[in-house]
Amino acid sequence: MQTLIQHGQVYTGGHLVNTDILIKDGRIQALGHDLIDPQSVDTVIDAENLLVSPGLIDVHVHYRDPGLTQKETIRTGSMAAAHGGFTTVGAMPNVDPVPDTPAKIAHMVERNQTEGVVHIKQYASITMGRLSDDLVDYAGVKDAGAFALSNDGNGVQLAGTMYRAMQGAAKAGLPIAAHVEDESLLFGGKMTLGKRSQELGIPGAPSVSESAQVARDLVLANDTGVQYHICHISTKESLAMVKFAKEKGVPVTCEASPHHLLLSDEEIHGENSNYKMNPPLRHTDDRAALQAALKDGTVDMIATDHAPHTVDDKPNDFSCAANGITGSETAFAECYTHLVKQGSLSLERLLDLMATNPADIFHLDGAGRIEVGQPADLAIFDLNHEYEIKESDYLSKGKNTPFTGDHVYGRTIYTLVDGQIVYQAKED
Structure with a gap:
């Protein structure tokens, strides 16, 4: 052929x-x-x-399969990825049952291969059931085909649990991709605390709920030597700490999502829950800091956090709606239009952020480059x-x-x- x-x-x-x-x-x-x-x-x-680009790589997607297939399936999610130009994706473990054992990972890997139209890499959870403090068999899930670990959707709340997880992941040679959020600092907030939340009368959560856990995890990553990756980084304070940590040699990388790069809480209207996600949209100065971090190397890649929901999951009432938006089919076009065409980013840099860098950082052999033999x-x-x-x-x-x-x-x-x-x- x-x-x-x-x-x-x-x-x-x-x-x-x-x-x-x-x-x-x-x-x-x-x-x-x-x-x-x-x-x-x-x-x-x-x-x-x-x-003609290397197939794009998205290390952060949700396919809801098994357990929530009314929202998405492996087949439909991978077709959406292909529609967006993605040829490799990383499927998060917030499905039911959670892929937290070697047998469950092996089953997911097999289904990903048979039902997906793109390459689907599978995350295992950091802890059993994703919300506990009991660690997964990291060596076992790696042997079964897991390419990384994440408790996606929830930050690991106890420092001791994350410390032991990082030690185990480092020993097994698996990256940890962390949703960073200290839940004790949310105070029931539904969007970022600030002028816009006050105008809308929607409870706000301080953005320190992210940056406080980033600070904790960077210290732990420095001590354990784990390959530590921050999912959907969103605040200027988090970026400043990551930049400092990189300068000091901490093995940390991070991703930014198109919606945090291009939108802010100023766009939120109380009736449109398609602007509701976690982490929530931040302030305009956070958005500016994220765009600057794409250029200076603090942000290593763009990942969509593709999070499909049904219409019923997203009612007009912002406070009651589920978190998350889709992204696979819009990411490249939105980033090219608003970042490259407007002159804030080169096309070459965008392709590195969406293809080459994810392949290098997550050791995805055979992906992210156009070369003879690939x-x-x-x-x-x-x-x-x-x-x-x-x-x-x-x-x-x-x-x-x-x-x-x-x-x-x-x-x-x-x-x-x-x-x-x-x-x-x-x-x-």
């Missing part, structure tokens, strides 16, 4: 170059011009005036024509995003996984 991609602007070796790509048996066989007679291959893709995991985007994000185009079961209706650039035209087309845009 051979595929030839012609005339594209290809991101390879840290540069954008005009070149062709020859794919054979699922791998990149050659880069260059006049590689082969186009009539002799099985498929020819004309990528003229299009960007698996042909590719995304092809149209950067030149504006389009409207429409709910009718979503492949996810979840429609809960405030980005619906936006006019953006960066439409996914093709997504290839192991050389096979898993998403192709419909012709207008």
